[in-house]
Amino acid sequence: MDTTAQPRTELDLELVTTAYLSDQLPAIDAPQIALAGRSNVGKSTLVNCLAGRKALAKISATPGKTRSLNFYQSHAAGYCLVDLPGYGYARCSMEERAKWGKLIEAYLRKTDRLRAVAALVDCRLPPQRLDVELVDWLRSRRIPLILVLTKSDKCSQRDRESRKKEWRDLAHPAFPPVLFSGKTGLGREALCRILAEAAFNPGETPPVP
Ligand SMILES: Nc1nc2c(ncn2[C@@H]2O[C@H](COP(=O)(O)OP(=O)(O)OP(=O)(O)O)[C@@H](O)[C@H]2O)c(=O)[nH]1
Ligand SMILES: [Mg+2]
Numbered sequence: 578m579d580t581t582a583q584p585r586t587e588l589d590l591e592l593v594t595t596a597y598l599s600d601q602l603p604a605i606d607a608p609q610i611a612l613a614g615r616s617n618v619g620k621s622t623l624v625n626c627l628a629g630r631k632a633l634a635k636i637s638a639t640p641g642k643t644r645s646l647n648f649y650q651s652h653a654a655g656y657c658l659v660d661l662p663g664y665g666y667a668r669c670s671m672e673e674r675a676k677w678g679k680l681i682e683a684y685l686r687k688t689d690r691l692r693a694v695a696a697l698v699d700c701r702l703p704p705q706r707l708d709v710e711l712v713d714w715l716r717s718r719r720i721p722l723i724l725v726l727t728k729s730d731k732c733s734q735r736d737r738e739s740r741k742k743e744w745r746d747l748a749h750p751a752f753p754p755v756l757f758s759g760k761t762g763l764g765r766e767a768l769c770r771i772l773a774e775a776a777f778n779p780g781e782t783p784p785v786p
Pocket of ligand 2: 621
């Protein structure tokens with residue numbers, strides 16, 4: 578595949594499968610990039626924005642919408658995006674939260690085709706404990722990290738830049754943090770390039786400090 582070509586305007590993402598339990602995790606041959614982040618941060622919106630579709634992934638203003646792992650494959654780009662259930666959603670039972678946690682961890686541990694995790698964080702907020710924990714866990718497992726600052730349409734230019742710097746200093750991500758908006762499409766092209774690079778040219782993972 579020629580990754581130097583201009584990114585397509587729309588990714589031909591197609592939902593190939595859904596997993597609610599760890600024994601339902603599919604064996605997909607394509608490189609995979611998982612989308613992780615707090616409930617409501619905009620993971621499913623990002624899938625729709627990249628696909629140029631409104632309702633490929635279900636989105637909701639109520640946190641906790643995505644409750645399964647959803648595998649979206651792009652045949653043209655040759656990789657798969659995995660929309661994970663969000664974490665930090667308070668209004669579900671402990672039992673349900675433990676079940677999701679196990680499912681996500683089973684996926685991240687087991688998948689040998691995982692090439693990177695795109696960690697989505699809210700551009701309006703300073704780094705939150707749960708987000709920092711995710712980043713630390715990924716680093717400890719040497720999983721390349723793509724930081725995506727979502728909802729940046731709701732931030733001033735000044736806040737965007739300082740948030741980007743905060744995250745760069747804190748997380749040493751494998752790829753530069755991307756300012757993104759599912760509403761305006763800001764950062765969409767940059768993210769497409771980074772996803773293709775992460776999927777096919779993973780390069781060196783920065784050392785764990
Ligand atoms: N203004 C703005 N709103 C956004 C953006 N991204 C997501 N939203 C809104 O935030 C809400 C949550 O978006 P989702 O994409 O469902 O979030 P999610 O991370 O998939 O949430 P879970 O499935 O609960 O984990 C929806 O009301 C979206 O319209 C963005 O970039 N800008
Ligand atoms: Mg979702």
